[in-house]
Amino acid sequence: MFPPIQARSMQGETMAASSTRRAAGTGSSILVECCQVCGGTALRPVLFLGYLPPVNQMRNLGDRPAEQPSYPAAWLHCSHCELIQLGLIVDPAVLFPPEYPYSSGTTRILRENFAGLYQECREMMSLDATSLVLDIGSNDGTLLENFRKGGHRVHGIEPTLMGNLANERGIPTTMAFFTRDLAARMRTAHGPATVVTATNVFAHMEGIHEVVEGITSLMGERGVFISESHYVIDLIKTLQYDTIYHEHLRYYSLGSLRYLLGMHGLEVFHARRIQTHGGSIRVYAARAGDRPVRESVQELLKEEASRDLGGGGLETFKRRVVQSKLELHALLLDIKRRGGRIYGIGAPSRASTLIHYAGLDDGILECVLEVRGSHKIGKYMPGTLIPVVEESRLFEDQPEYAMLLSWHITGELVPKLRQKGYRGRYIVPLPSPAVLDG
Numbered sequence: 138m139f140p141p142i143q144a145r146s147m148q149g150e151t152m153a154a155s156s157t158r159r160a161a162g163t164g165s166s167i168l169v170e171c172c173q174v175c176g177g178t179a180l181r182p183v184l185f186l187g188y189l190p191p192v193n194q195m196r197n198l199g200d201r202p203a204e205q206p207s208y209p210a211a212w213l214h215c216s217h218c219e220l221i222q223l224g225l226i227v228d229p230a231v232l233f234p235p236e237y238p239y240s241s242g243t244t245r246i247l248r249e250n251f252a253g254l255y256q257e258c259r260e261m262m263s264l265d266a267t268s269l270v271l272d273i274g275s276n277d278g279t280l281l282e283n284f285r286k287g288g289h290r291v292h293g294i295e296p297t298l299m300g301n302l303a304n305e306r307g308i309p310t311t312m313a314f315f316t317r318d319l320a321a322r323m324r325t326a327h328g329p330a331t332v333v334t335a336t337n338v339f340a341h342m343e344g345i346h347e348v349v350e351g352i353t354s355l356m357g358e359r360g361v362f363i364s365e366s367h368y369v370i371d372l373i374k375t376l377q378y379d380t381i382y383h384e385h386l387r388y389y390s391l392g393s394l395r396y397l398l399g400m401h402g403l404e405v406f407h408a409r410r411i412q413t414h415g416g417s418i419r420v421y422a423a424r425a426g427d428r429p430v431r432e433s434v435q436e437l438l439k440e441e442a443s444r445d446l447g448g449g450g451l452e453t454f455k456r457r458v459v460q461s462k463l464e465l466h467a468l469l470l471d472i473k474r475r476g477g478r479i480y481g482i483g484a485p486s487r488a489s490t491l492i493h494y495a496g497l498d499d500g501i502l503e504c505v506l507e508v509r510g511s512h513k514i515g516k517y518m519p520g521t522l523i524p525v526v527e528e529s530r531l532f533e534d535q536p537e538y539a540m541l542l543s544w545h546i547t548g549e550l551v552p553k554l555r556q557k558g559y560r561g562r563y564i565v566p567l568p569s570p571a572v573l574d575g
């Protein structure tokens with residue numbers, strides 16, 4: 138079930154082919170011709186969600202629809218290393234403009250998760266004042282803040298303007314895309330790292346081998362690399378097809394992550410599931426043989442094998458995705474026939490995939506609500522005429538239904554909206570469309 142890991146040099150030819158063409162700098166996109174991890178060409182299409190606009194391109198209210206890019210979202214499965222990946226890579230300059238609005242500090246679940254990561258890491262590694270922690274894709278510095286408060290040296294790397302926020306709060310942050318060259322400069326300037334972290338960015342970066350090489354070069358002899366990624370097994374289990382969009386190039390299982398890291402001489406020695414983003418995995422790796430491999434690794438691998446992604450598991454997933462779309466249509470048709478108004482709650486990136494795949498427009502979803510202060514207010518949802526307005530409208534208008542677009546945190550949202558004064562019913566669009574009374 139788990140293919141032997143081949144060192145990168147053994148696949149030099151194929152790897153070179155896959156790594157020479159890059160979307161970065163093209164201003165557009167390139168097709169994935171071979172697996173981004175193992176270089177294999179046996180890529181099987183398993184799901185196609187249609188053409189999706191970049192989730193962070195939102196026009197201002199009142200602007201007429203004008204020409205706008207959209208990109209095909211095809212899910213491919215590699216039969217060799219088990220990686221699932223998008224069939225198209227879009228230039229990161231298109232997807233992550235400097236004004237990229239995502240801020241990790243604003244989400245409670247993420248803040249708690251990062252505090253937990255720090256605790257776990259401190260117990261495992263006996264960190265001290267000389268320990269250096271580097272975070273790749275450090276956003277506003279929320280994760281590193283925990284390490285800094287613990288008295289350790291920290292440094293962030295972040296390409297978007299969120300790096301300014303981090304610098305202002307005292308987390309030294311280099312504002313740049315992570316490359317091998319940058320890694321070399323960091324190593325010279327700061328010395329070897331005790332811990333390198335990459336949370337929720339490992340699936341986003343093109344040229345993943347260069348990224349892992351850069352990470353390995355930053356790690357001290359006994360350094361540890363910790364990554365957190367959305368977990369493809371949870372995605373499949375709870376039908377989170379709405380997390381498929383072009384920022385997410387790869388959808389990792391522990392097996393495929395282990396394969397990727399193994400190609401660079403790193404060994405996964407511990408892994409655990411965490412709650413962020415509707416189900417993620419936190420994976421610890423060190424230089425091969427440096428640390429005893431914990432049972433957690435085999436346990437998760439065994440569970441992954443039982444899902445049988447290569448042998449029918451993905452076909453079942455596709456059938457369930459289609460079924461849930463049809464069920465959502467049936468539910469919405471019934472509400473609309475009775476004249477019900479539906480407002481959307483929250484405009485996370487994943488809402489855009491749901492809206493486009495399920496074909497929701499401004500005749501179905503009258504508006505989407507965001508809390509005061511959100512920079513998305515005053516814009517249209519990507520590629521639609523559905524306006525994003527301030528949350529207070531929900532309590533003034535009292536529409537009959539509120540559709541939870543961040544449905545993976547339904548349990549957290551419903552009591553909050555109830556308490557704030559919403560009296561209508563809730564539509565939970567996935568995994569199985571349902572109406573809740575709250």
Ligand SMILES: [Zn+2]
Nearest residue numbers: 172175215218
């Ligand atoms: Zn592969």
